Amino acid sequence: MKKFVNDPKDYVPEMLEGLALANPDTLRYVPEYNLVMRADAPKENKVSVVQGSGSGHEPAHVMTVGPGMLDAACPGDVFAAPPADFVYETVKRLASPKGVLLLVNNYTGDRMAFEMAEELSRADGVSVRTLFIDDDVAVQDSTYTIGRRGVAGNFFVMKAVGAAAERGADLDEVHRIGEKVNSVTRTMGMALTACTPPAKGSPLFELPDDAVEMGVGIHGEPGREREQLRPARDMVRELVDAVVDDLPFTGGDSVALMANGLGGTPIGELYLVYGLAHKQVVARGIDVWRSYVGEYCTSLDMAGASITLVRLDDEIRGLLGDPAQIPVRVF
Amino acid sequence: MKKFVNDPKDYVPEMLEGLALANPDTLRYVPEYNLVMRADAPKENKVSVVQGSGSGHEPAHVMTVGPGMLDAACPGDVFAAPPADFVYETVKRLASPKGVLLLVNNYTGDRMAFEMAEELSRADGVSVRTLFIDDDVAVQDSTYTIGRRGVAGNFFVMKAVGAAAERGADLDEVHRIGEKVNSVTRTMGMALTACTPPAKGSPLFELPDDAVEMGVGIHGEPGREREQLRPARDMVRELVDAVVDDLPFTGGDSVALMANGLGGTPIGELYLVYGLAHKQVVARGIDVWRSYVGEYCTSLDMAGASITLVRLDDEIRGLLGDPAQIPVRVF
Structure with a gap:
């Protein structure tokens, strides 16, 4: 294997540490949850937009955190969904009075983690909605997926909902826009x-x-x-x-x-x-x-x-x- | 060979055509000279900054043409210096009353092409200066080089001289800044x-x-x-x-x-x-x-x-x- 890596089990945390060191003023990194968030999040006057996924898809999603895109990303290990408690802790920290939108590419492991975190967060009184992205036309079901997979078209959903949230749209409106972009x-x-x-x-x-x-x-x-x-x-x-x-x-x-x-x-x-x-x-x-x-x-x-x-x-x-x-x- | 390529001899022109199609409002592409230039160049009130090199180093240099960076790039084929007449035709089109700065990474083939073009352009009455970049500390001389090679540090020279030219600095001043950045x-x-x-x-x-x-x-x-x-x-x-x-x-x-x-x-x-x-x-x-x-x-x-x-x-x-x-x- 020809890679820049130390101990392979440290690949994700060392990548995230590099990302944090490269962006000290704009990003905050919480190592125990693989959490990368805007330094100024959550913001009172906007919906927080959060996505997680397995690592290995960079720049998705940890390198797309910032004004106009994601408020936070919480990746799992390489090609592994983030644990539900990583997502739950992320939502806790991102809870804005205007709510939290969770973006999930449609893979079974990711769905399970995010749906559990959504339930726990709602029980805490957080206003939260989840949106699934499934833009891949290649196959109907797949190794890790029931239904279509979410792939690079995810970026257009992130960009559109990130912009709508930045403009101050409410949670239902941000969710509507995400569904609309995913559908086209x-x-x-x-x-x-x-x-x-x-x-x-x-x-x-x-x-x-x-x-x-x-x-x-x-x-x-x-x-x-x-x-x-x-x-x-x-x-x-x-x-x-x-x-x-x-x-x-x-x-x-x-x-x-x-x-x-x-x-x-x-x-x-x-x-x-x-x-x-x-x-x-x-x-x-x-x-x-x-x-x-x-x-x-x-x-x-x-x-x-x-x-x-x-x-x-x-x-x-x-x-x-x-x-x-x-x-x-x-x- | 596993690449996205049609006929290998069309690799560079097809890449450049894609670049032009992706940036129809901001770039102009002149296929006969591999020339990619700002659509609004040359500008009367600024020094034109031009670089060429072999292809295969992208984004250097054809994807770094735009306000605040290069006014034009004229690449050769993969890993081959641009022909002197490509450079000469590029300088002709970029000739601004404030002059043209040629940036050249230090390789023998590139130096020869740019020095010949500089001479021809000067005979035409164009105000032109050339700056060589040699940031690579690895070796003193090399396969294609007498002296040190120019590599990724070139970007800092492009960025600094591009900014200085945009601010309206004259040719000597833009050249001075490029030399200074290269030296550090x-x-x-x-x-x-x-x-x-x-x-x-x-x-x-x-x-x-x-x-x-x-x-x-x-x-x-x-x-x-x-x-x-x-x-x-x-x-x-x-x-x-x-x-x-x-x-x-x-x-x-x-x-x-x-x-x-x-x-x-x-x-x-x-x-x-x-x-x-x-x-x-x-x-x-x-x-x-x-x-x-x-x-x-x-x-x-x-x-x-x-x-x-x-x-x-x-x-x-x-x-x-x-x-x-x-x-x-x-x-």
Whole structure:
């Protein structure tokens, strides 16, 4: 295993400590709960927005904490849901008079942890709602999921609800906006290589030199099909077609288009992928309002990419256009 | 080779086309010269700042074009200097009454191309100066270099001269600032894996599973030594010690500290590296003013990282703090 790591069991806390040291004025780090929060949270006059997930998907979610995005993130270990008490302690610290919105990518382990924490928090008198994100069109059910998985399209939900909360919207309104953005967001990804979890020390699955996993999950879960490695334009077309046909997006739609890297694919290739996807989307009569190219939701060091489209209206465009300040300046 | 690529010879133009499609309002792309420029350049009232280099180091330099950074970038093919006529045509288009500053990382091929273009441009009556960047402490001379190599510390020079040019400083003043920042900037990197150029289709060098290249160049050039893979803290200490002892940085210095990824290392590992470097720097009595964590200057898909320190004073802090708007929002 070729990684920057000391003892693999310290990978997550050492990463979080580095994040905290890099952002001493804006972030607060509570090691016992893997909790990363805005230094100025909770704020009396806004809904607190919280997300947790397994680690290994960075920048999601610990590097997206800041004004206009998340108020806090509470990750678990690599590819493992945060324990329910981590989430519960996070909600306690983030409890604002305007309430707390919990964002959860749709995986069974995450759902269980967040639903338990929601129940405990409600018993404490905290106003709390939960929103599940399930933008991945690849498969209906999967290794860790009943229903669709939540992947990189999560960023658009975070951005929109973060902006709405910053504007002072109440909990029901912030929740409505999140549901709305999730309902018009679709993603599919593919792996060129497997990823290597630090504690395992070897690739999570085997992928031959001439094969790709089309529709892969962000924990290396199987996708739709194992296919031959082909020219980028053919593989990108398969991603774009799957995403466009699912909602479906149709001629005249205005969209945000994201090419997301899965961790091991360099930004040069991601722009190449973006260009191919852009042309294919435009050829279908769809208008690209704004581009998002880079790493948003990764799978450790996996080489691969995903394509996300979001159907926009004036409300969503406005929220995506609001400022945000987070450690990785991806928006 | 597992990459998003069509015909490998189209890798660079297809990447640049994607970049242009993703930034239609802010960038102009001139395919015949690999030229990416601000849509509003040249500006009458500011020095134009231009850099070129081989491709494969993205975001350097084509993704760092925008207000407060570069006015244009003119890359060559992967790891190949831009042809002199690409640079010359770029200077022609960027010629501002206040002049043009050419930034060049110190490699023999790049120097030759830029020096020839400078000469031709001066014969045309353009006011032009060139500045060489050589922040890499690893080796004195190298495969493609007489003298030290220019690597990720280049970003601090770009940022400072970009800010000074934006403020309206004249060509001599912008040049002075660039020289000053270069003189207080030091970097060293290391490779965990080799990188694979699209046209070659296989790794550029062999690196055994238990070995790292300490002091590697960004084109895979040999560094100081091939060493055993060790815990991150030991490898990071070797980078930090080499950088700190070179200038040298001493107790009481105020610095910017960068952990730069070489393309294949995920952001989670980079924050872990940053945290280790931060603590080691602080333990030497040095004050970290600001952190920079992410991919700035890469080597295709190489797994690895570099550490950069810049010794700051009020002037440099002010320039680094100015706003910049570029496709990858790394500052």
